[in-house]
Amino acid sequence: MFATIDYLKHGNERQQKAFHAITHLRVMKDLADYKPVLCGTIPIEIDVASSDLDIIFEVHNFTRFQEQVIALYGHMSDFKISQYQIRNKPIIKANFIYEGFEFELFGQAQPVNEQNAYRHMIIENYILNEHPHLRQPIITLKTQGYKTEPAFCMVLGLEGENPYSLLLKYGEERGII
Structure with a gap:
């Protein structure tokens, strides 16, 4: 069900706005090589006003991913990108604001369906x-x-x-x- 974001098109008002923002930004298309999946509370309709759009990625080349993300979204409001470790696993994370949503792009060298999110x-x-x-x-x-x-x-x-x-x-x- 969560392999694409098409279900958001016919969801509640916030899901439809999320669909528009993600689609307009072309995150799923521009970063398709990393097998993006939207996770978190908005897909399962338990979001609150402060909920962000968590998109996870399978990333093996952090330098290449970082360069692409900066080129695509580095100009966005409140953009920041960092690399660190969680439970001894390297991760890369970018955050920015677009169309009223905080986006969090989270990558690690693991298939998305095996990631904890x-x-x-x-x-x-x-x-x-x-x-x-x-x-x-x-x-x-x-x-x-x-x-x-x-x-x-x-x-x-x-x-x-x-x-x-x-x-x-x-x-x-x-x-x-």
Whole structure:
């Protein structure tokens, strides 16, 4: 379902605006070699006013990706790009503002369907489809400042130190991912 952004065309008002912004910016076309996938809260309709457009990429040549991203979006408002490590894995991330959305372009040398952002979204989407009554409590927690994964863990009663790992474990144990 999330392989393309076509589903946004017929989604809620914010999803349609996101579709327009992403399409107008040509992110999915101009960076198609990196197999982009939109992740996060907007695709699964639990976004809040501060939610950004998280697009993940499979990037093996960080220098080439950085050069392309700077050439394409370096002129955008609040543009910044950085490279660092998360859990000993190198990543590259660019942020900027366009048509009222904060874009976050996130790349790592891993297939997009194996990246945690994608895996979390698949689990969260499954949970919302199976338990639609959880949508509003999660949105409420998000408006109170909770990040998505901790909010899911709270409503599911999952306890532990790392809600990101807990949610992955939840999905793995249930065969969701």
